[in-house]
Amino acid sequence: MVALRWRTWHGPLVSCAVAMAxxxxxxxxxxxxxxxxxxxEGVWLKPFKFAASFCLYALTLAWMISQVERWRxxxxxxxxxxxxLFVLPEIAAITFQAVRGxxxxxxxxxxxxxxxxxxxxxAAYLGWALTLALGIFxxxxxxxxxxxxxxxxxxxAISLAGMSVGYLMTAPTPEQAHALAGGAELITIGAxxxxxxxxxxxxxxxxxxxxxxxLRVAHFVGLHALQVLPLIALWVRRxxxxxxxxxxxxxxxxxxxxxxxxxxxxxxxxxxxxxxxGGLLAAVTVAAAVLRRSWVRxxxxxxxxxxxxxxxxxxxxxxxxxxxxxxVGLRSNFKGVERAHSTDRPLWRP
Numbered sequence: 001m002v003a004l005r006w007r008t009w010h011g012p013l014v015s016c017a018v019a020m021a022x023x024x025x026x027x028x029x030x031x032x033x034x035x036x037x038x039x040x041e042g043v044w045l046k047p048f049k050f051a052a053s054f055c056l057y058a059l060t061l062a063w064m065i066s067q068v069e070r071w072r073x074x075x076x077x078x079x080x081x082x083x084x085l086f087v088l089p090e091i092a093a094i095t096f097q098a099v100r101g102x103x104x105x106x107x108x109x110x111x112x113x114x115x116x117x118x119x120x121x122x123a124a125y126l127g128w129a130l131t132l133a134l135g136i137f138x139x140x141x142x143x144x145x146x147x148x149x150x151x152x153x154x155x156x157a158i159s160l161a162g163m164s165v166g167y168l169m170t171a172p173t174p175e176q177a178h179a180l181a182g183g184a185e186l187i188t189i190g191a192x193x194x195x196x197x198x199x200x201x202x203x204x205x206x207x208x209x210x211x212x213x214x215l216r217v218a219h220f221v222g223l224h225a226l227q228v229l230p231l232i233a234l235w236v237r238r239x240x241x242x243x244x245x246x247x248x249x250x251x252x253x254x255x256x257x258x259x260x261x262x263x264x265x266x267x268x269x270x271x272x273x274x275x276x277x278g279g280l281l282a283a284v285t286v287a288a289a290v291l292r293r294s295w296v297r298x299x300x301x302x303x304x305x306x307x308x309x310x311x312x313x314x315x316x317x318x319x320x321x322x323x324x325x326x327x328v329g330l331r332s333n334f335k336g337v338e339r340a341h342s343t344d345r346p347l348w349r350p
Contacts, residue, residue, distance in 0.1 A: 162222015195263025
């Protein structure tokens with residue numbers, strides 16, 4: 001059953017989300033009262049955006065971990081280590097540089113700046129590995145709701161791909177690579193804008209470049225597959241539709257990377273990009289329409305799988321108390337099912 005009882009959620013991750021919400025408030029206030037800018041943006045905009053993203057990330061993982069029945073202790077520790085080694089070092093480094101009024105990413109101006117960026121890079125690598133580990137354990141869970149059982153691993157996979165886009169930004173640009181080859185010492189190595197310098201004209205609030213390609217767009221979209229696909233699964237309730245949605249979402253993420261790498265701003269797509277986007281949209285729309293019309297159902301369709309339980313009991317479980325049927329993954333004893341899928345035990349402690 002999809003748990004909405006926050007008290008059963010992973011405690012450290014929930015606390016992390018609360019801390020990120022507080023930092024969002026502080027950063028929002030900083031944007032109002034602190035007039036300093038870095039690369040054309042208010043110094044507090046980056047802490048605000050990262051705090052918002054980490055808040056969603058922590059809440060999503062806290063909810064996912066609350067759904068598990070196997071390896072609860074292992075997942076509890078993985079969630080806690082993710083907070084300690086990924087979220088907190090990353091956001092602390094970004095906030096520290098904002099307080100100093102200097103750039104946090106790609107900053108090699110001083111030894112301190114370089115060290116801070118190295119800490120951020122190390123935390124990002126650990127975050128990717130820890131998210132992968134969490135995803136593997138979550139995939140191996142038994143779930144009655146098969147639509148959600150597909151949405152979670154697909155969401156994790158696309159989110160990991162979105163995280164990986166960040167590594168494209170750390171590579172030297174062609175101009176930087178040429179300068180480094182000549183023995184120059186640079187104060188900036190890496191960039192999120194392609195075909196234009198960082199710090200140019202950007203979209204309001206988001207700050208995404210309007211004068212060139214911006215890898216942050218695909219990074220953002222890919223990352224939040226972790227939230228979007230489970231929400232879609234809660235809505236459509238059917239495995240094929242979840243797979244279609246995930247395919248479309250992955251295609252969109254790839255399209256945004258391709259657009260940015262060609263030095264093209266999100267708001268200024270050319271004909272080729274529009275044609276590719278139109279083809280992707282048409283393919284997803286047609287596939288979803290065909291599936292919905294034919295009522296192809298591989299999932300349970302119910303809120304958590306129990307809507308079909310009476311039919312399952314009647315057709316498959318009559319007189320078979322206590323047996324396990326892999327085709328449905330349910331114990332024949334209805335009370336046993338409820339116990340097997342209960343998530344009432346708090347996860348505030350391992």
